[in-house]
Amino acid sequence: MDVFVGLLLCTAITAYLLWFTFISRSLKGPRVWPLLGSLPGLIENFERMHDWMADNLRACGGTYQTCICAVPFLARKQGLVTVTCDPRNLEHILKTRFDNYPKGPTWQAVFHDLLGFGIFNSDGDTWLFQRKTAALEFTTRTLRQAMARWVNRAIQTRLCPILALAQTQCKPIDVQDLMLRLTFDNICGLAFGRDPQTLAPGLPENGFATAFDRATEASLQRFVFPEIIWRLKKWLRLGLEVSLTRSLVQIDSYLSDVIETRKQELLNKQKDYDDLLSRFMRRKEYSTYSDKFLQHVALNFILAGRDTSSVALSWFFWLVIQNPKVEENILHEICSVLIETRGDNVAKWVDEPLDFEEVDRLVYLKAALSETLRLYPSVPEDSKHVVADDVLPDGTFVPAGSSISYSIYSAGRMQTTWGEDCLEFKPERWLSDDGKKFIMKDHFKFVAFNAGPRICLGKDLAYLQMKSVAASVLIRHRLEVVPGHKVEQKMSLTLFMKYGLKVNVYPRDINQVVESMKQDEKI
Numbered sequence: 001m002d003v004f005v006g007l008l009l010c011t012a013i014t015a016y017l018l019w020f021t022f023i024s025r026s027l028k029g030p031r032v033w034p035l036l037g038s039l040p041g042l043i044e045n046f047e048r049m050h051d052w053m054a055d056n057l058r059a060c061g062g063t064y065q066t067c068i069c070a071v072p073f074l075a076r077k078q079g080l081v082t083v084t085c086d087p088r089n090l091e092h093i094l095k096t097r098f099d100n101y102p103k104g105p106t107w108q109a110v111f112h113d114l115l116g117f118g119i120f121n122s123d124g125d126t127w128l129f130q131r132k133t134a135a136l137e138f139t140t141r142t143l144r145q146a147m148a149r150w151v152n153r154a155i156q157t158r159l160c161p162i163l164a165l166a167q168t169q170c171k172p173i174d175v176q177d178l179m180l181r182l183t184f185d186n187i188c189g190l191a192f193g194r195d196p197q198t199l200a201p202g203l204p205e206n207g208f209a210t211a212f213d214r215a216t217e218a219s220l221q222r223f224v225f226p227e228i229i230w231r232l233k234k235w236l237r238l239g240l241e242v243s244l245t246r247s248l249v250q251i252d253s254y255l256s257d258v259i260e261t262r263k264q265e266l267l268n269k270q271k272d273y274d275d276l277l278s279r280f281m282r283r284k285e286y287s288t289y290s291d292k293f294l295q296h297v298a299l300n301f302i303l304a305g306r307d308t309s310s311v312a313l314s315w316f317f318w319l320v321i322q323n324p325k326v327e328e329n330i331l332h333e334i335c336s337v338l339i340e341t342r343g344d345n346v347a348k349w350v351d352e353p354l355d356f357e358e359v360d361r362l363v364y365l366k367a368a369l370s371e372t373l374r375l376y377p378s379v380p381e382d383s384k385h386v387v388a389d390d391v392l393p394d395g396t397f398v399p400a401g402s403s404i405s406y407s408i409y410s411a412g413r414m415q416t417t418w419g420e421d422c423l424e425f426k427p428e429r430w431l432s433d434d435g436k437k438f439i440m441k442d443h444f445k446f447v448a449f450n451a452g453p454r455i456c457l458g459k460d461l462a463y464l465q466m467k468s469v470a471a472s473v474l475i476r477h478r479l480e481v482v483p484g485h486k487v488e489q490k491m492s493l494t495l496f497m498k499y500g501l502k503v504n505v506y507p508r509d510i511n512q513v514v515e516s517m518k519q520d521e522k523i
Contacts, residue, residue: 028064049491050380053083054410062086062414063396080402085410087417088393091444093384093404094452101404104385110222110230113248114215116292118300130297131453137279138457143190145356146274147461148468150189152353154182155472158199163477167505172482174500175317177203179310179469184209186465187305191298192258193275211250212302218244220493255295276301301458307494308378309462313469314501315376316369318487319425321479321503326368326427331513332520333364334471339514346510353472362467363438367430369466370438373448374412375425380495381407382450408447409495417445478506 045052056064063084084090093101102123115121119130137143159182166173181199188196188208196206218240222230234241258277265273266281277298280289320327337358338349354362383405386398398404415422418429432439443451449459456462473479481487482502490498 028060047491048489050407050409050489050495053381053407054085054413057083057085057407057410058414061394062416063089063392063394065396080399082392082396082398082402082404083407084392084394084396084404085407085414086392086394087411087442087444089396090406090411090447090451092393093406094444094447094450094454097390098453100387100390101384102387104383104403106227106385106403107383109227111219113244114219115300115303116296118296120300120304131457133280133283134276134457137276138461142274143276143279144461144464147186147190147464148356148359150186151465151468152355154185154199155353155469158182158185158201159469160472160476161201162199162203163473163505167477167507170504172502172504175479175503176310176314176497176500179313180306181209182469183306183310183313183465184212184302187302190275190305190461191301192255192277193262193273194258207250208254211247211254212299214240214243215247215251216303218247223493251299252295255298256291258298259291259294304456305458305462307496309465311378311495311497312369312373312376312462313466314497315495316372316466316470317473317479317503318481318497318501319372319375320368320474321481323425326425327474328513328516329427330365330368330470330474331510332517333362334475335510335514335517337361346514349510350476353468356464359464359467359471362471363431363436364427365467365470366438366463367427369463369470370430370441370446370448371425371427374418374446375423376495377408377412377448378495379448379493380409381405406447411445411447474508475510476508478508479503480506 063082063086065080065082084093103121104123108121108123111121117126119127119134122130159178162178163173178199181203185195185197185199188194196209198204198206198209221240230241233239234245237245262273262278262281266278277294280294280297320330334354337354341358342349383403386400386402386404388400390398392398412418413422428435430439430441431437440446443449443455449456449462480503482504485502486499487501488498490496
């Protein structure tokens with residue numbers, strides 16, 4: 001009997017090793033280990049995950065496949081992950097075969113408690129209905145004007161005084177924290193017309209903002225564990241699942257009050273509200289919307305509009321600090337516009353933020369922000385579920401039930417797409433030959449705002465906010481990273497700086513900038 005069991009075990013091991021050898025040879029990319037798949041490589045490179053993926057993609061021509069678990073019957077479907085940044089494949093996934101690559105059950109399960117079936121966590125008809133409704137609102141000029149009002153108020157009454165105080169007191173300040181607070185206040189104002197005032201003097205804590213942060217963090221942590229594990233933790237009330245449950249109660253209470261108050265205000269016609277929530281509530285279909293649906297509408301837009309812009313601005317300021325020539329070009333452009341719109345009295349330029357039309361004319365600044373997003377996209381990667389067997393344009397076969405990750409971070413760092421200087425911060429690559437016009441790149445090469453039917457509806461609003469903030473800060477202050485401060489990526493679904501961005505704030509001599517411009521013109 002023992003001999004039989006031994007022979008059976010040897011046969012099973014031999015069969016597995018033969019199968020594993022066949023599977024591992026058919027896969028490109030990081031090394032695949034018996035049973036553990038590519039997990040050892042993921043763990044070893046966790047702190048530099050996005051660069052590690054980019055290295056693998058460069059070595060494999062833009063696409064590779066790997067096994068998360070090297071177990072028969074699982075490896076070719078649930079365990080198989082295709083990773084790509086090839087523009088041809090991205091167009092295929094995000095546009096040509098859009099219906100074959102939904103977000104899928106794993107993504108939806110992770111975020112369902114927080115986002116429900118909101119626009120960023122749904123597929124099919126549920127997504128399409130919300131997308132069409134939201135698209136009607138995002139195309140209106142009044143929404144851009146509303147965003148400009150929220151942004152300019154936050155800049156003038158909050159951000160500028162805080163930076164001025166830091167300058168006067170010679171105290172370092174965390175730019176990433178400021179940007180997160182500013183964009184949170186703005187997106188809450190735009191989404192449901194209430195200002196949480198997280199960027200108030202003293203940088204106070206706000207119950208809704210804190211609950212939202214904790215709920216987001218807890219939801220993201222679910223990606224680390226198999227679904228059965230986090231569901232068990234949720235049932236047993238362990239770890240961050242407890243924090244998620246408590247945070248959702250706070251969020252529900254806050255938004256329920258907002259919605260009930262807004263119902264009464266709209267009923268009594270107290271005011272003509274221009275926030276997204278009011279716009280949804282004024283639509284003919286409003287009677288079919290539940291309060292929970294309206295909550296999810298607001299939360300989905302907050303999630304999309306807050307972290308993305310704040311993280312992009314943080315990386316932008318860091319890159320500008322490292323590249324003085326780019327900073328000089330941005331300042332020259334701002335001064336050129338203000339000379340035409342406000343005259344030569346430089347002292348009056350800082351009385352109030354740039355207006356809607358002035359911001360629109362900042363072409364080089366938009367190029368610098370786009371270049372920032374190319375190198376440091378706010379969402380560095382995304383994933384899709386494969387519904388049916390398919391072959392990608394580069395010849396890669398993807399089986400039904402497997403998943404595809406597309407690396408937005410890598411897509412902006414490939415020589416085959418951006419040239420040999422792809423790792424350089426070079427805003428000029430976004431400009432026409434005469435430097436006067438902004439040239440948007442192919443959406444499937446520059447995927448920072450997604451592409452295809454799910455392309456970001458708020459792209460123009462994001463540029464408006466980022467340009468307004470960047471111009472207002474740079475024209476008033478010169479920033480320097482605090483000596484010894486580490487700027488590193490935080491491994492998250494959003495490309496935060498791990499330790500924030502601590503800077504010292506110094507005054508900007510804008511007269512000197514204008515004199516420099518005049519000297520350049522004489523030359």
